[in-house]
Amino acid sequence: MKSYKDPSFQDRVGRAAEAKQKAIDALRARPAADPAELAERAVARERKEAAQAEKREAKKAAAEAAGAVEASKAAAAAEAEAEASAPSEADRKAARDARYAARKSRR
Secondary structure (H helix, E strand, O other): OOOOOOOOHHHHHHHHHHHHHHHHHHHHHOOOOOHHHHHHHHHHHHHHHHHHHHHHHHHHHHHHHHHHHHHHHHHHHHHHHHHHHOOOHHHHHHHHHHHHHHHHHHO
16 A cells, blocks of 8 residues: 655655756757847837837827817807807896786786
8 A cells, every 4th residue: 555655755856856857958959049030020029019009099099089079069069058048138138027017917
């Protein structure tokens, strides 16, 4: 029957060190990156970043334009409401005359 600690701590540490060394050796065995390919990747990355920046700017400009349109609509609505709700001088005079005539007719 196997004991509780069949693979001892030292065995597990040794296997971990072997696995780590094997991974390091595999990384060292990889060929170095080709400078031309690295330059090509950098150019592609710069193009992608430029396209993303252009897209962000276009989206920002569209949002600002929509905000400006929304603001102008709100201003026009507020102006129309102000004109509709605020009676003119002639309207106020007519209402005052009507109240005066109603008061005179009650007496």
